[in-house]
Amino acid sequence: MEATFVVIGGGIAGVTCAESLAFLEPEESIILISESSLIKTVCNLYNITKTLANFDVVEQDSQSLTEKFRNVKVIHDTLLHIDDTNLYVETLSGVQIKYKYLCLCMGATPKLIKDAENIPQILGIRDTDSVERLQEKLEKSKKIAIVGNGGIASELVYKLQDVEVHWIIKDKHISATFVDPGAAEFFQTSLTKTDTEKIVSKRMRYSEEDFRKSGAALGPDWYKNLTIKGGSNTPTKLKVHYQSEIESIQSKNDNLVVKLTTNEEIFCDLVVSATGVNPSTNYTIKNSLKLSNDGGILVNEYMQSNIPNIFAAGDICTTNFPPAKHWFQMKLWTQARQMGCYAAKCMSSHNKNEEILQDFCFEMFSHSTKLFGYKVILLGLYNGQKLGNEYEILLRMTKEREYIKFVLQNHKLQGVVLIGDTDLEETCENLILNQLDLSPYGDDILNPDIDIEDYFD
Ligand SMILES: Cc1cc2nc3c(=O)[nH]c(=O)nc-3n(C[C@H](O)[C@H](O)[C@H](O)COP(=O)(O)OP(=O)(O)OC[C@H]3O[C@@H](n4cnc5c(N)ncnc54)[C@H](O)[C@@H]3O)c2cc1C
Numbered sequence: 001m002e003a004t005f006v007v008i009g010g011g012i013a014g015v016t017c018a019e020s021l022a023f024l025e026p027e028e029s030i031i032l033i034s035e036s037s038l039i040k041t042v043c044n045l046y047n048i049t050k051t052l053a054n055f056d057v058v059e060q061d062s063q064s065l066t067e068k069f070r071n072v073k074v075i076h077d078t079l080l081h082i083d084d085t086n087l088y089v090e091t092l093s094g095v096q097i098k099y100k101y102l103c104l105c106m107g108a109t110p111k112l113i114k115d116a117e118n119i120p121q122i123l124g125i126r127d128t129d130s131v132e133r134l135q136e137k138l139e140k141s142k143k144i145a146i147v148g149n150g151g152i153a154s155e156l157v158y159k160l161q162d163v164e165v166h167w168i169i170k171d172k173h174i175s176a177t178f179v180d181p182g183a184a185e186f187f188q189t190s191l192t193k194t195d196t197e198k199i200v201s202k203r204m205r206y207s208e209e210d211f212r213k214s215g216a217a218l219g220p221d222w223y224k225n226l227t228i229k230g231g232s233n234t235p236t237k238l239k240v241h242y243q244s245e246i247e248s249i250q251s252k253n254d255n256l257v258v259k260l261t262t263n264e265e266i267f268c269d270l271v272v273s274a275t276g277v278n279p280s281t282n283y284t285i286k287n288s289l290k291l292s293n294d295g296g297i298l299v300n301e302y303m304q305s306n307i308p309n310i311f312a313a314g315d316i317c318t319t320n321f322p323p324a325k326h327w328f329q330m331k332l333w334t335q336a337r338q339m340g341c342y343a344a345k346c347m348s349s350h351n352k353n354e355e356i357l358q359d360f361c362f363e364m365f366s367h368s369t370k371l372f373g374y375k376v377i378l379l380g381l382y383n384g385q386k387l388g389n390e391y392e393i394l395l396r397m398t399k400e401r402e403y404i405k406f407v408l409q410n411h412k413l414q415g416v417v418l419i420g421d422t423d424l425e426e427t428c429e430n431l432i433l434n435q436l437d438l439s440p441y442g443d444d445i446l447n448p449d450i451d452i453e454d455y456f457d
């Protein structure tokens with residue numbers, strides 16, 4: 001078997017890459033290798049601003065892709081080996097597929113705490129199977145511990161019902177991968193809300209029917225229609241263990257004893273390790289691909305690895321080019337989609353010997369999500385990333401309504417955190433991109449009596 005373009009992985013990066021190739025190269029053959037018959041696709045895409053987009057994510061039968069694009073073939077199989085000298089891949093079922101260009105989009109797997117190897121009550125979350133396992137174990141649990149202070153932990157803590165939750169975080173404030181201590185304080189009231197008081201999400205989400213197995217990472221609002229309930233008949237109780245790490249976990253008669261670096265001990269039924277991801281390395285290759293310290297395939301500004309006709313996109317790759325001032329990589333859905341699309345453009349341009357222009361999406365970091373029931377928009381260097389101590393912060397907060405943080409350097413906007421319905425995303429994006437001198441406006445820029453949007457119209 002052979003194809004001009006072979007793409008591996010049925011997650012958002014791989015599927016977007018295959019779809020984009022089909023559009024850009026209608027006369028060339030494309031093979032997508034997906035481990036399952038369900039693939040992730042994006043629909044109802046609309047741009048909120050130049051860099052921010054909202055979209056629905058649906059899991060579709062891979063046949064829909066082949067029906068839509070006659071030059072795409074989907075093979076349900078697993079990549080085992082790449083022979084990059086003779087340009088073919090070998091799969092688990094023994095098929096060899098020759099390629100001219102190969103794009104690796106095999107995502108990542110949860111990076112669990114070390115005790116997980118020996119203790120089955122320590123779980124991670126990545127795909128629908130792992131969530132089902134969590135649901136099953138939770139039903140029998142009265143008390144659980146969650147370790148990690150990023151996206152998954154923040155979402156789980158808000159969603160869990162009928163269980164006592166001990167949230168173990170290294171930092172002085174919650175949700176540290178996304179927000180600063182001020183915003184964490186803003187979220188505090190949400191933490192103590194009862195289930196019925198919690199704000200219902202109105203954003204993109206899966207329907208019950210869509211929530212099926214695919215092996216790919218779950219995405220925005222994955223928990224929306226799920227019941228994630230413990231086995232306690234009392235309402236959810238939460239205790240946050242700040243500046244704590246796990247020292248050891250012992251399993252005693254199906255119960256776990258979690259010892260923290262603060263010497264505290266937690267007796268619980270289950271531990272959820274929400275401690276980040278490791279890029280997939282579940283294949284072999286004849287010559288070496290250069291990897292970053294975190295195991296990601298290093299890619300240049302054209303999503304190209306050190307082996308010229310092997311490209312990579314999404315959670316499996318680590319960017320290795322001087323980024324634009326306001327951009328940095330994070331393992332997120334949006335970036336996986338953008339990289340999948342851009343890798344397709346790069347491979348196609350390479351194939352046609354055309355010049356490649358870097359995509360606008362690498363100009364500025366942008367992320368739209370939901371935390372503790374609030375809309376959260378992060379733009380540019382929203383936490384002062386890359387700025388050292390050389391920046392100022394302007395804040396405006398109205399309890400339970402909005403939290404706005406501007407990060408300024410030399411009176412120019414470098415990043416923002418917008419929580420709640422602020423309607424400021426477009427204005428802020430423009431101010432970051434065009435680096436307007438804001439000194440004439442002073443602190444008035446966040447004066448609630450002034451409509452910033454009008455100001456900069
Ligand atoms: C619980 C959860 C919630 C999240 N929420 C958000 C959110 O709200 N917003 C956001 O922006 N991001 C979110 N993310 C992150 C986002 O889902 C990922 O960044 C994104 O899906 C990565 O896409 P990908 O295509 O690179 O990888 P994946 O989705 O991991 O897809 C990789 C695919 O490759 C397949 N594969 C692996 N190895 C092989 C092989 N050897 N051969 C063939 N196929 C293989 C896998 O089965 C999988 O289908 C969330 C992640 C999780 C786990």
Ligand SMILES: NC(=O)C1=CN([C@@H]2O[C@H](COP(=O)(O)OP(=O)(O)OC[C@H]3O[C@@H](n4cnc5c(N)ncnc54)[C@H](OP(=O)(O)O)[C@@H]3O)[C@@H](O)[C@H]2O)C=CC1
Pocket residue numbers: 113147148149150151152153155170176177245246273274275276277330331332369370
């Ligand atoms: N709403 C959203 O946008 C969501 C996004 N996601 C994405 O899905 C992926 C997986 O999510 P998640 O697992 O939460 O990963 P994240 O990278 O978001 O967070 C991992 C957290 O675990 C901490 N950590 C790492 N190792 C340890 C350890 N050994 N002990 C204690 N804490 C540790 C990290 O701290 P430190 O950084 O200090 O190492 C960090 O706080 C991420 O790419 C995430 O961005 C997931 C859910 C929602």
